[in-house]
Amino acid sequence: MKIKFLSLNIIFLILIFTQSIYALQLHQNRNQHRLGQNRLLTIKGNIEDWEHNPVIKALVLIPEISKSTETDGSGNFEITQIPSGKYHIEVFAEGYIDYSSGPFVLKQNKLNYKVILIKKITKEIVVTATRTPKLFDETPVKTEVITATEIEKKGATNLAETLSQTTGVRVENNCQNCNFTQVRINGMEGKYTQILIDSSPVISAMTGVYGLEQIPTEMLDSIEIVKGGGSSLYGSNAVAGVINVLTKEPQENKTTFKLHQESSSGKPFTNLGFHSSLVSKDLYTKAFLFATYQKREPVDLNEDSFSELGTISNTSFGLNFYNYFSRIKGHLKLGFFRIFEERRGGDLFNKPPHEANTAEWIKTDQIGVSSEWNQFISDKIYCNLSFSLIDAKRNTYYGSHKDINAYGNTKNPLLFLNYQFNYKLGNHFFSLGAQYKKDKIKDEATGYNRIIEDVYHESGFFIQDDFNLGSAFSLLTGLRLNKHSALDKIIVTPRLSFLLKIIKDLSFRASFSTGFRAPQVFDEDLHITQVGGEGMMITNSPNLKEEKSYSISSGLDYGKQIKRSLIQFSIEAFYTKLNDTFVLHEVSRIENARILERINGAGSRVYGFSFEFGLVLGPRFNLTSGWTIQRSNLDEPEPDFNSKEFFRTPNYYGYANISYENNKLVNANLSIEYTGEMKVPHYAGYIKNDKLETTDAFWVMNTKLRKPVNFTEDLRISVFFGVHNILNSYQKDLDKSVDRDSGYVYGPAKPRSFYAGFKFSF
Secondary structure: OHHHHHHHHHHHHHHHHHHHHHHHHHHHHHHHHHHHHHOEEEEEEEEEEOOOOEOOOOEEEEOOOOEEEEOOOOOEEEEEEEEOEEEOOEEEOOOEOOEEOOOEEEOOOEEEEEEEEOEOOOOOEEOOOOOOOEEHHHOOOOOEEEOHHHHHHOOOOEHHHHOOOEOOEEEEEOOOOOOOEEEEEOOEOHHHEEEEEOOEOOOOOOHHHHHHHHOEHHHEEEEEEEEOOOHHHHOOOOOOEEEEEEEOOOOOOEEEEEEEEEEEOOEEEEEEEEEEEEEOOOOOEEEEEEEEEEEEOOEOOOOOOOOOEOEEEEEEEEEEEEEEEOOOOEEEEEEEEEEEEEEEEEOOOOOOHHHOOEEEEEEEEEEEEEEEEEEEOOOOEEEEEEEEEEEEEEEEEEEEOOOOOOEEEEEEEEEEEEEEEEEEEOOEEEEEEEEEEEEEEEEEEHHHOEEEEEEEEEEEEEEEEEEEEOOOEEEEEEEEEEEEOOOOOOEEEEEEEEEEEEEOOEEEEEEEEEEEEOOOOOOHHHHOOOEOOEEEEEEEOOOOOOEEEEEEEEEEEEEEEEOOEEEEEEEEEEEEEEEOOEEEEEEEEEOOEEEEEEEEOOEEEEEEEEEEEEEEEOOOEEEEEEEEEEEEEEOOOOOOOOOOEOOOOOOEEEEEEEEEOOOOOOEEEEEEEEEOOOEEEEOOOOOOOOEEEEOOOEEEEEEEEEEEEEOOOOOEEEEEEEEEOOOOOOOOOOOOOOOOEOOOOOOOOOOOEEEEEEEEEO
16 A cells, blocks of 8 residues: 555656656747747848849838838848748839749848849830930830940940940941941941930041040940931931930949950950949939040051051040939039040051051040030929030041151031920920031141131921820821031921830831931041052032931830740831932042042932840840841942942841859850851052952851959959950951051951950949
């Protein structure tokens, strides 16, 4: 009995002890859980778009606990007081595809959470087509856009290199001595394209020759290209199209240094770049400063002691200042830049130009100032007033056989004034504008007894109606009256475009536009070219009339977003008729120079098709491709070779570009450019007789690898390496020695070139 009682007591004590242990453990677990709940965590991160620009005022949300915040001016966000647990993050921003992360367990602070948002294809803003900010998806006039990210992928250092890999656009080298470049839109020469900076035509006949290479990428934010006649908005020379260079307006405090070191055939090319952005806390006041330095040594590719790539020494800098006046709803922009460049091609670079066998030496100094005021009177009314002045000077030597008379100098100030009034009335958006341009040329070559001194005045008044019927139909009509001092009559340039959304993802665009080009004596791209040791000089026929163009284009654009992927396809047909085409024919010769006269020819036609395709798979993979099939013919054969075909214009050309982005591994870009056969004139000198050559087709392949490293949230470095023209598809039949035809150049602007460098941002 006692044993049973003792056993029961032992069992009872064991049960009590076990229960006490269990209760103690439960209490400890509850305390630990309470402590875990009391340990509140933080998530910090950054939201940026595909082009690595910060996304401002994006909504960042943790739905499980209903906590949210907005990103600041640098795209940064912070959410605090978060208990440990299982969550996911959602991000919403206007114009971007919504982002939702996968679930994750939060046990400790996340201090470097990064999100890349993808822009909706319907939300890109363009300004060139209508001179007003407008959604790309709602613009009746198709606009090609080259973004800052695309510029970086190309490894470009100047404007000329950024324009490659654009459908219907070709950049070519036109001189074996000085290497000046021109851009062709749908096969038409560069002089038929109006180049703008922030919508102002500040590129003149003189500065347009080397200007494509003189404008550094540090100055650029994006580029917009509109094909076809654009004189209804931008005046003369907008025949083939308009290229609008848009400069950077900063969105964050950031400073960047860049080193780009390149080697072509063992000769160095150095590019140093710097830009810095300052933004006030309220985002009302901003400043952007840039500076660049470029240095290139001469490159001789065929071992004849004469350069194929000349020397370049270029220094440029500039400043943009922005301020928004909230009380009066006004926006002010002030701009300044200076570009100084010295380049030389030929031989004997250690001697003065006139002691060389052949030399083209150009020393350019450009100073530009500009201002722009946007006044928002109400939600329906705003106006724009802008001013720009470029003071360009140049000293030159274009000569051979040690000709002491081949020195010259040119002065070319260019003034532009613009006023535009915009008013929204119902479904109509009216724009009325007045513009004035003064282009003064003084070109002297006293050794040849050549003095050109002209002042051209051009004024215009335009009116435009942008009518939208819901989101399905848009009609754009415009008319401009132009008065040019070189012409007796007023030129009328109308325009009509419309956009029809057939279904949600498929749009049809059609456009009729006009353009004109006024005569002028100064034609820089010809009088610089040495042909058989001789220069060229130009005069105008007394009865010379303006060239006029009529352009028609139409096409389909398809764009579909499937979650975080995009597919885009477009096809466009185009036709341009040019009347009274300017034609040059030789009238006489003087010592070391040929005298040419500009007359009106019968006309010409350019027509064809363009195809574009784009595929984006998430934030990693991107494929773009564009191809053009065209014909470019004169109505009557030109006098030198009895040819109806445009020179230097292939019937087939295009590109394809593939990129892969993975910041943890590497960002890679591979591009291929194709140029078909074309007719190129080859003048006597090195060869015995003038000859019209048919060139071989050629492929150009480029690649670039880039590895970004983020040391901290604000301190970033990007190291890159690339190769231009991997296949070395450079012209094989270059002329040699002093009597070469330096204009007989086609194909890529440079041979196989290796480059490497880094960008350092903080």
